[in-house]
Amino acid sequence: MIIRELILNSFGKFKNKSINFTEGINIVFGKNESGKTTIHKFIEGMFYGFFKPYTKRKNYTEDYNKYFPWNDSEFYGILKYSCDGVLYRVERNFLKGKEEVKIFDDETGEDLTYLFEYDNAKRLHIPASLHIGLNNVVYNNTISIKQMQNKTDKHLAKEIKDSLINLGGSLDEDISVKKVIDKLDKKINDIGTKARVKTSPYGKLIEELDRLYKERRKAANVLEEIREYQIQLNSIKEEIEKLISNKEELENDIEKVKTYKARERYNDAVKLIEQINRLNEEIKRLKDYSIINPDDFTEAVKLKNSIEEINISLNKLDNKKKKLIEVINDISDKSDKFSNFESVKDIDEIDNILSDFFVLQGKREKLIEINNKILDVSNMKETVEATNIDEMEEDLYRVEELEDEKNSIKYNSEYSKLGFLRLRLEEKEKQLNKLKTYKVFSIIGILLSLPLGFYIKPIFFIALLIPLMFLIFTLIKHKELNSYLNSIKANIVDIEKREQEREYGINIIDKEIKDILNKYNLSNKFDLKKLISNSTKGAVSIKDKENLLKELKSQKLILESEIDKLRSTIERYLAQIGFAYEINLDNIKKLKKEFLDYLEYKKHSLLVNEDIKIVNKEINELKNRIKEFSLQLNEKFEKNKVKDIEEFKVALEKKAEFEKITQELESKKSLLNSVLGDNNLQYLKKKAELDLNFDISKIENKDIKKLEGDVKIITQQIAAKKEQVARLEEKIKGLTLSVRPMVDIDEEIDRKTKLKKHYEEKLEALELARNTIERISREIHKDFAPKLNKKVGEIISNVTQGRYRDVKVTEELNIIVVDPISKRLVDIENLSGGTIDQLFFATRFGIIDIIKGDKRLPLILDDCFIQYDNDRLKNILKFLAKESLNRQIILFTCHTREKDIFDELKANYNYIDIN
Template sequence: MRIEKLIVKDFRSHSLTKVNFTSGINLIIGQNGSGKSSLLDALLVGLYWPSKPKDLRKEEVLRAGGKSTEITVFFEKDGVKYQLHRNITRGMAFAKYYDGSSWKHATETSQKAVRDWMERLVPYDVFLNAIYIRQGEIDAILESDESREKVVRQVLGLEKYENAYRNLLEVRKEIERRIKSTEDYLKSTENLDELIVEMERELSNALKEINELSPQIPKLEKELEGVERKLKELDALEKEINSLRLEVKEREGNRKRLETKLEELEKRIAEGRQRLHELEDRVKEFQRLKEKAELYLRLSDFRRRYVDEKARNEKLAENYRAQISAIEERLKELSELEKRLRGLEKERDKLERKLKGLEKDARAYEDARSLSSQLEDLRKRLKLSRGEIEKFIEEIEDAKKRKEEIQAELNEINGERGGLKNLARERNRAIMELKKAKGKCPVCGRELTEKHRKEIIAKYQAELKDVSQSLKELDERERELRSELVKIEKILKRERELIRQKELLDQIAELEERLKGYDLEELRKKAEEYEGVKDELSRLEGELESTKAELEKAKALEKKRTITGEKLRLIEERLRKLDEELKEMGFSEIGELDEKLAELEPSYKRYLELRNSEEEFEREKSNLDRLKLELEEVKSSLDAESRALKERMDELSKKEKLYSMEEHEKTREAFASLREELAGKKAQLEALERKRDETMENLRKLKEERERRKEKAKELEELKKARDRVQELREKVRRYKAMLKEGALAKVGEIASEIFEELTEEKYSGVTVKAEENKIRLGVIYNGKERGLGFLSGGERIALGLAFRLALSLYLAGEISLLILDEPTPYLDDERRRRLVDIMQRYLRKIPQVIVVSHDEELKDAADRVIRVSLENGVSVVKEVELGV
């Protein structure tokens, strides 16, 4: 897999970012918080959303102020180009592949379909464990032997073998379960042949009984049909007689009810006439009291309104008078504040003049403090004295001269080696020709004798031996020179740091010289006085502002007093009008009105008692008319019911003469007996036929079961063979996993040793990796002895963790084409970061594409392509950096 392009929109701090990736080492660099690691998160989200990564949620990825989070990843795998797009906010996604002429959809356009497709192409666990080295993974390696073992299992893919080992156990258990089930089945079906013979005998008996019973049923059916016809005739006559009897009884009841209702209606009409006469007297009394009741209501309403409005307005008037009094008191207080304001303004002018005089000294003190802080910072960064720097510079100059000498000598060695190899080829070719030659010698042209042949071959072989010895000596000298060259390179790598240290010394001297021109103690006193005056002036200005604000309130208070006075006048006018209205009603005070209301109250209460009398009179009159009409209808119904009753009684007498209950009962008994006998015969026949069918079906199943039993016996033998094969395969998987882990850890240990030696300047001569049950122990070789992690310093522990994790990925370099490193340099010191550059150049180039995210500028020296991320106005901006800049 190789990443070609990443396009991110409204993701965290990225508004619209496009990043192109090439083969080789791609470095994404920027300060912390600039948004560089967000690009890796966007890559994970783009490839595996929504189920992975689990620690990211939709609401966390949308940029503040953004509208829609979108991610597009272009990548190549196994020679095919792919494009994967997701709109996280809208829940949309698609995956496409390029067929050489156009882009075509690889799966359905949904988040789940695209996620499942990507999991099949590159599983998430493979991507996260083999391809992507996260920030916290180095710490996990160092945390414990158990956590280190977990990382190794994930990266090397050992879990799939462990899963296979466990799954094969489950397969074996399933096979054993099926063997047990099959054996139980065969044991339970041993007597099948005996059951089949018994079933065939039962079938023969059932067929014989069916043939004897079948002719009897039609005879019984014909006899039952004649009895049933006669029974139906008698049933119909009985039903008709019963119906007439019921109707006669019902009509007799109806006639009695109508006679009772007639008496009741005549009684209710007499009572209604008496009630109507009483209601007529109540209506006349109600009309006489109507005028007094209306006067009572009018006076009562006026009194309620008069009392409510007077009480409310008198309360408002009292409130307005209190407000006016308070306002006048406040205005008197504000007149005193004007004198205070003039005094504060004079004091402020005095402090401003003093502050202006101290301002220059305060600025000078701040400048001196800034220079002192810079000087302190530079001194902390300084690690060497000027004498040490000059000494190291001399060493570096000597190293440069010696490097040139070594390079010249190596060139001479290469030339000399080439001449010796050419001579060796010539002598070997001559020996081959001599061995084949006949007649004349191919070397000197003389007659070739066997003695002469042997002499020349011996001579050339001696020369080849001398050439071989010379080549060995040249190789040994080259190894010595290259070993010396490695040490010289270590010295030359310090040149950049020495230049920085020299620049620091020059800056320190310049700052010390500038600080001599300041009297820091005097300036400090002036600065403190300046701050004191500044605080006092700030307090005074605050008091001035509050005093002015208070004086501004005077105008508002005068306006409020005028408005409140006008409101009071209106309230008093309303109270006067209420008293005038009382007099217009004919009362000089409220007490007279109360006396009048007490006088009218009894008439009003009687009026209320009689207010429904008119409606009751009309209702009673209407009810009486209705009762009279109902009386006439009942008389008419009673006559009709009497005539109908006589007709039904005559008809019933005729039907009873035609019916005999004794004959009816005999016919019913004969019908029941025949029907019961017929039903028994039919039930017996059905039972026999059902038994026949069941026996035939059971017989068929038993014969099929007999054939199935033969197949099960064969299947049992195959299952036993399969169980043995699964157990054998399970053992092979266990042995292969152990061999793979042992071999992989040995190779990883070799690679980690090389990297760790370089990171620690060859202080340690190797790394030991030992696998135990659920543990992987790490150690180092120091002075020929193995040491534990507790022997290492903090920086060395980090270097070892980084070396071990890089070794895991480099072990897989032949299987993976992409490696992603997220911040590989945290906690590494300057020297180890510089060494990491060399390691990346030598080792990581074995992997076709590497993407590194870091804030360390030094890693640019190892990169083929540099992408810088910065934060501008809260938005991440991505720019490509030219190498060497």
């Protein structure tokens, strides 16, 4: 893989910067602060972006803000690399909210993005996934090596250990013990255990067997219950047969009583017929009053009352009209003082003046801001040399950390819970007060019941039980509520204490943030960011500040001209409408208020005139209604043949008498029908003339209704018994259907028991396989360690001219070397800083060669040899010159030593000067 070209469209200090690399050695030379580290970071950013590793969300690293373009809103770049004969083009937009990665075939333009892995957390494709095949952490611990000048021996030793640990697994692409173990664990989890009842097949099977045994016990209980119900069913059927026999005897007696009673009914019917004839004569006499309509009388009374009410309303409307005319006259007098506003078309003119005034104020504020900027830029030119940007950035990072800590504390606030508890306390205290009232009433009830029992009747002692029981209940509830209230109060005290502690923590954080900002005489974090940005930009070029100063002064002249023009416009308009006050915001608002009052008077005048029209209209409508109601009243009189309300009332009384007699007639007819029943008079007469062939003395005193009632009761009893029979039969049927046959349950238990045994045997086999593979995995590590030891040993031997050649990697991934003189194993923390540095380089190089094999990835070095003396540097460059025959090497440096040594070694290289 060869990195061919970098195009920094907008990245850090660079704008449309292009850098070309070749195969072999590439030396990128630049003085301090020339942008070497920026270019190095650009390569990393193009492949990985600036995201924190091992997170499930899109979290940005500090590098995002550090390399955000200084004078541009874009954040964009292009990287070209070749692999296996194809030239790939990576385009990346770094800007938050617009992040995008595209990979093309640079020769054909074909979009190849789909070939690369997609990161769901970042929602972007990963350009490093296809040909580099390393994550960002491994990349920065192997093929990309940054400056090590700030690392102590201890830090170097720790980084070597961490670089190995971060790789994970066996470091061998042909061995994936973790994947095999994961698959076995998955199969074990797929079967499951007894503990995972609801989620695993084995657990579900155990639960199912338990359910089947319960079902079997239930089936046995149901069979016993069915036998008991069958005994009850046979007993009830015998009772039904006895009731039917009693019913038949009663029905026979009823028939005898009916025959005897027929004579009495016939005599009663004859009397009722005579009374009906007399009532018919009375109806003929009052028939003329039957046409009188009570509804018409009611309507007539309503119409008369409505006419009287309308006359009252007419008087009220006349008075209202007079008052409205007085209001019109008053409005006319008050609006005379606003006559100067007649020339103003509408409120928009006043609003435009107010808007112009706000624009004027804004431009004045802008002028002040520009004057401040001119002063700031002038001061910045003087102080830019003394600005400590690194310290300010560290302070900014500290402020952001403190704000995150503060937000975390606020997030855990329990104020909502405290409010709920206080409401609950108030509610329970109200209940407690009610209980106290109930307790007093109970005591009063007890005291009243005692003398009543002693002096009046002992039965009042029974009434004493009610208030006594209520008193006991209130005392118990009172105790429970007191206990509950004490619990709530304790919770409130605890929460208030925790909230005070949180508030104290927030105050400490606020004080530290304030101390940091006060160091720069700033009020918030954003001003600090602005100061850092301005200071950073100021450090780039003083000339840019001079140009900015000229631009600000030019803007100042333009603003001053615009302010004079706006002020003149406002003054001319206000003079036209006779405004004689000082021109300021309060007076212009006062002018607007007066104009609004003027409009309000006009509007009020229109509304009052409209009200007068409405009142006139209502008066006319009421007069028309009086005329209409009078016509309707006369129609009602003519229809009922009366002259006035009084005559109508008398006729209505006659009609009531007519209806009363009619109702009495209907009652007699109904009584006659009741006496006759289903028979006519001739039938009763015939029955009354029959001879009775049974003993009358036995049935003459019997009540036919009682007999029929007894029949009805027995019928109901029979129906109830039959319902019991039906319910029992339904229960027996339901119980029979509610359980499966015992033999079916036993068969299913047997089948699932066999399946349980099968699962247990399979689990035992899988666990044995997993334990065996884990044991073999440990043995594989023993085989792998010599491979890494040998590779790192070869590299360290080359770069130290044979001084160190034997390196060991322990099972705990600790790095130790064999001392060339004593032959003892020595921990690298006990070696010199230069030796640790060399070992650090050799270990990284060895790791990447082992894990990537023949995939010769580029090696990117950023001033990583600045601690080397000349001899060590020459040895390492010899090694790199040899290695450059198989892989691309990009070396960033601020010295000429590397170039001179490569010239001495007659090595070919591509030299790039970025100064």
